[in-house]
Amino acid sequence: MESSHTDRTRPGQAYARHRTRHLRATLLALTAAGGLLLTGCSAGNSSNTSDASNRTGFPAPAPAVTSGGERSDGQSGDGTADQEGEQTDSPEKIAPSPDYLSTFALDVDTASYGYARRVLADGQLPDPSTIRPEEFVNSFRQDYERPGGNGFTVTVDGARTDSANWSLVRVGLATRTADDSAERPPAALTFVIDVSGSMAETGRLDLAKKSLDEMTDRLRDDDSVALVTFSDEAETVLPMTRLDGHRGKVHHAIDELETQSSTNLGAGVETGYATATEGLREGATNRVVLISDGLANTGDTNADSILERIANERRDHGITLFGVGVGSDYGDALMEKLADKGDGHTAYVSDDADARKVFVDQLPQNIDLTARDAKAQVAFDPETVAQFRLIGYEDRKVADDDFRDDNVDGGEIGPGHTVTALYAVRTRPGADGHLATASVRWLDPNSRAPHEESGQLETEALHDSLSSASPRFQVTAVAAYFADCLRTHGKSGSLPGDPGLDELADRAHALAKRTEDKDVQQLAEAIDEASRMN
Secondary structure (H helix, E strand, C coil): CCCECCCCCHHHHHHHHHHHHHHHHHHHHHHHCCCCCCCCCCCCCHHHEEECCCCCCCCCCCCCECCCCEECCCCECCCEECCCCCEECCHHHCCCCHHHEEEEECCCCCHHHHHHHHHHHCCCCCCHHHCCHHHHHCCCCCCCCCCCCCCCEEEEEEEECCCCCEEEEEEEEECCCCCCCCCCCCEEEEEEEECCHHHHCCCCHHHHHHHHHHHHHHCCCCCEEEEEEECCCEEEEEEEEECCCCHHHHHHHHHCCCCCCCCCHHHHHHHHHHHHHHCCCCCCEEEEEEEECCCCCCCCCCHHHHHHHHHHHHHHHCCEEEEEECCCCCCHHHHHHHHHHCCCEEEECCCHHHHHHHHHHCHHHHHCCCEEEEEEEEEECCCCEEEEEECCCHHHECCHHHCCCCCCCCEEECCCCEEEEEEEEEECCCCCCEEEEEEEEEECCCCCCEEEEEEEEEHHHCECCHHHCCHHHHHHHHHHHHHHHHHCCCCCCCCCCCCCHHHHHHHHHHHHHHHCCHHHHHHHHHHHHHHHCC
C-alpha cells in the first residue's frame, strides 16, 4: 500500500523512535567493544550514493518546522536536537551524519526527455551526456495528493524489485492545482527568440512563432509581453507592452520574425534581461522566456560569463528564466545551465503537440510561482537501510548542512507542478520499521517566509513487487529504467531490477493501455525505437 503523509506529528514520533534505537545501538557497540567501519558504495555516482552499512550512532532527522515556526515535537523551531535529544544551538548538530542524508534543489526540467524522444525518432541513440534521469521521471503525470494553498504535499512510497533486498522508493512533491483564472498575479514576459540561420530548419522558428501566437491569445489583458531577437546582434523589436488593446501589435511583431545568420546567444541574453529590467512590473511575475536551439557560435560563447549576467539580474530584480529548446541539433548543456542559473527550468518542443503543451496547457505553471528556493532532504534510517542511491539530480545536489540555509539557492516551483525523486534503496535482510523521512523546505514567493513539510515511509508499506504498485509508480520506474539504459547506449542499465529494453517496452505499452495516457504511449514508442537499435 502507498504511504502518503503530511501529518506533522509523525516526525516527532520518528524522533523518539530514533533516539531509543540510538541508545540501544550505542550500548550494543560498547558491549562489543569494537568500532564498525563505513564501507563505500560501488554502484552509481559517488556524489549521490551512500552506504549506511555497519554504522551506529545515527541521530534523528531534525523535526519538521511548521509554517508557524513551531516544531512538530512542540518545541521551538529555532533550536535543534542533538544526538541525545537535548536542545542545543550548535549548528554542527542540526543534522545526522551526511552518509544518511540526500539533499537536492527541486527541479521540474523535462528537456532531456523531450530531446531524447526527438533523437530516437530520427533513428539515432541520444548522447549519454544529454540524459538526465530526473527529467525523464518528471515528464509524466503523477497521482499525488495536492495541497489546498501554496506549498507542497509529500508522498513517500516504494516497491521491492527483483534484486534481493533492493527497492525503488519514490519521493513525490506536489503543489496546488494550476489555475489560470484572475487569482494569479499579472505576468511580464520577455521573449528572447533565436533568429539565427539554424532556426530556419522546419520545426524551429516556424514552430516558435506559432506557439507564441497561441500563447498571446491565452494571456490575460493585464499581462505584458516584450520581444527580443538575436542573430549576429540582439534587438528589442517590441518593448514591454500591455496586452489590453494591443494583441494585434504583438501578433504583428511575431509575424515579422525572420531568420538571419549567426547565433550570438550571449547578446540575446544580455539584451533580453535589459529589456525585462526596463519593463519590470512590481507585483507581477517577471520572466525571460528564451527560445533557441542553444547553439552559440558568435560573440560571447563562454557559458560562465553568460551565466553570470543571468545570476546578477536574478539576484537584483528577481527575474527568472524559462528555456524552451527547439531543433534536431540542440545545445542541451548550455540551455540547461542557463535555466539553472536563472532559477527557472527548461522544456523541449519538437512538434505542434509539444508546443501546445508547453505554451498553452502549462502556461499557468510557467508564469506563476508558489515556492521559491525549494529544497528536499531525505533521511534514511541506518537500522533498516544499508545503501541508497538517488537516481539523477547530479547537477542539483545541495550540501546537507545547507538544507535549512535559506540563503542557499533552490528551485522555483509553480502551481500544478509535481517533483519526483526516485531512489534505489537496499534494505538490511529482515529489516522492519522506519525506512525514511522526506522533507521539503521552501520560501513563500511573496513574504519569503520559510515553510517545511515532511512525509514518512515504513518498510511494511513497501509493495511486494513493482507490478503491485500503482500505475503511476510503475510509469515512474519505467522512465527511470529507460533513462538508465540510454546512459549506457541501450545496454543493460545499472539500476537494480533492470528488465532490459524489450521488457521495458512491453511494460510501457501495457501501462499506456491501462492509464489511457498518450504521454505514456509516447514513452512506449520511444523505448521501441531504442530497442530496435540494439
